[in-house]
Amino acid sequence: MTSEHSRQSAVRESAAAGIPAALADLGSLVRIPSVAFPGFDPAHVERSAEAVAELVRGTELFDTVEIRRAGIPGTDETGMPAVIARRAPRNGRPTILLYAHHDVQPVGDEGLWETPPWEPTVRDGRLYGRGAADDKAGVMVHLGALRALKEALGADFDLGVALFIEGEEEAGSRSFAQFLTENAEVLAADVIVVADSGNWDSRTPALTVSLRGNTRFTLRVRTLEHASHSGMFGGAVPDAMMATVKMLSTLWDAEGAVAVAGMTERDAETPDYDEATLRDEAGLPAGVSPIGTGTILSRVWNKPTVTVTGIDAPSVANASNTLSPEVTVVISARVAPGQDARDAYAAIEAHLRANAPFGAELEFFDQDFGNPFLVDTSGWAVADARGALASAYGVEPVDMGVGGSIPFIADLVREFPGAQILVTGVEDPHSRAHSPNESLHLDTFRNALVAEALLLEKLDGRVLGD
Template identity: 45%
Template sequence: MTTTPGPVPAAEVVAAVDGLLPELIGELEALVRLPSVAFPGFPAEPVLRTAEAVADLLRRSGATDAELLEVPGGYPAVYATVPGPADAPTVLLYAHYDVQPAPLEQGWQTDPFEPVLKADGRLYGRGAADDKSGVVIHAGTVRALTSLPAGSPVNLVLLIEGEEETISHLEDFVEANPALVDCDAFVIADMGNQRVGRPTLTTALRGDVSCVVTVRTLDHPVHSGLFGGAAPDALVALIRMLATLHDDAGDTVVPGVESYDWPGADCDEDVYREGVALLDGVELIGSGSLASRLWSRPSVTVIGLDAPRVADASNVLIPQASAKVSMRIVPGCDADAQLEALIGHLRSVVPWGAQVQIEPVKVGWPFAVDTSGSAVTAAERALAEVYGETVDRIGSGGSIPLINSLQQATPRAEVILWGAEDTAQARIHGSDESVDPAEIGRTVAAQVLMLRRWSR
């Protein structure tokens, strides 16, 4: 495939998309109101209602055959096609409609499922950025392309997942049904720029492996005064084990876990600090470049802990404690081997003969984009024209495990990673998640421009 100049200037595409943007933001607000948390223990009805709403949105946008795709064991995906010329390339547009939980104790200033457009111009609400913005980006792309006299210049497939934020069943389904995702390029709208107005292509994703560690030392709680000092406390034993995962600088130090220095441009530290919201006096951890720490080195986080709450504490030795340990792993590594290394290390540092059970939870593979293809070249050019600036190529510490399944199903397809989730302010997964509507418009424009200029 090659890139060829298109007959329509970028400015004209941007103007056309600007005309669609108010309606697209209204569609996004409607989706944000649906609490589509697909985690176990949350109600299924809002998730299923969101799937139906997404299918309806795609139909109204021009993908008239949009339907729910039943995924065994999980929530449905939304699947649609838009035919283009017979000899045109096929492009699959991916996003997800499920969202992270939004407990009020995270510190939300407004109802997370009631979208609010604030004075700073950003739209707030859970999923406004991650990744219902991606859903409306693709809907807007279909609207713009199908409004052309000749229709879409490419064959489109749309795949909107319902379980990206939790343990996805779509990966196995795609691997068993590769024909559904056969295409020449995947466009994944679940990323974003470092800062609003600064165009970015993501070229690498860390993977994510996790396990649950349970430590037992006693048959039952016992008085901490009568027995403490000789009998081991399970929570203390667990804390000692977890403390071995990092060195004094804060670097992850698990033997056998891969790491390398990021070869490209460094991460913008000002952007990072703005997004991470460090408290006064708190230092960044780790060594080496910031880009390496975030994109090409592992990082371990204790994302859950089962132990007595402070409010319920009593003077006893704790007989059992558990932690969920998540480790981001670097592009190019073997995810199964990295999880084995993490588990092996934890077993090797068990103190005092404590009984330990370690259960693997998740294996999410990392991904590296081949940036040499014509689709990526066309995407980078389109971004530069829409934004009027040189495009950054960066990595991401986050993970999208489905990408590896998609690539295995269609090895020839190129991968484009972009979106409206800016690093500096979007606060995805946290309180007061938000999106800048202008980023949605610019991403739609870049996507339309790229697709119109890409041909066999």
């Protein structure tokens, strides 16, 4: 039997040797435009699920590998396909659930991409393409780590492994809770790794210990029964755009901070992070000022936001001298850790109704909710993960908050209350997830894969109860 040190060395070497194959498979996945949003061809998501399932089967490590769906509660619809797999633990070892998602964001305006979004392209140490970082890299970190463990230790290692590669995370994970309920036996685990977050920078790994929640909804503002000539009636009747602009402007104060009564903040210390770093990582031009008050990271990690992410109104090309009868907007709000997402939504709705000018009619629909999350960092799995990250990166990991949301983590906590949850990722501040020119820092990918392989090796040597 090999010593612990030689086992770790073998796993590290196998992980490093497997990087080229993992990147090749990642490139193949990036070429599949697996957007799960309404209006996009769901056949691409099906093809992506099949491709992931084939890669999972290729490991020859699992007792079962399946593509499954679940119904979306309150509708007659069915969710997008997810890949699930399981191998049973042996000799008292724990089971680890590895989560990632194979669906991606829409590409937006392709003219803003420097290279084709569905053609993986390596440039300056980064792999460009939609989903290259978020989150098909997460899929391949899991599979690459499992391949390394098998290569180093053989296929008969004792660690139990469950795999869950979701197909609709970017579209709201609407069937997630139902999917967990229906597949709880397959997915049950002692440790859960959610590979869908980021790192402090391209050299420094991180564990995400806090996440903001979110609420997203659509709002229709109506002021007229029909469109009217702006010259004949302008100045006497309100158009919907005027009402919408006036109403939405009340959501923020003069500094750009949220001004909605009932939306709360979390009081917590944040690390040093200066304005120059913010400008570099966010792409904030020199002439544009940051918004909000307090430390920069408190604004991103611990305070709420309200953002208008879409609007339906006459386009510039179709502009005419007409008073618009209605305007529809999509509003996305981030919810500070410690507040329920539904309470935050109720506060926003009450604020908008109270500030609707000229008696404008408001209609709220398509609400989505995801609660914030705070990680319990006291468990042995967190210590094991920190050790693996430090060993792989050569830099001690940091605990960080994230301004984004992973709403389904609350569902994982509810379904598996005894599991220790680790939120990791392969993104860095320049990955531009959800934006044009999304990219994966290749060195970060390598280090993340090695770190997860080392974590799996550590857990394979852990006997529950010891």
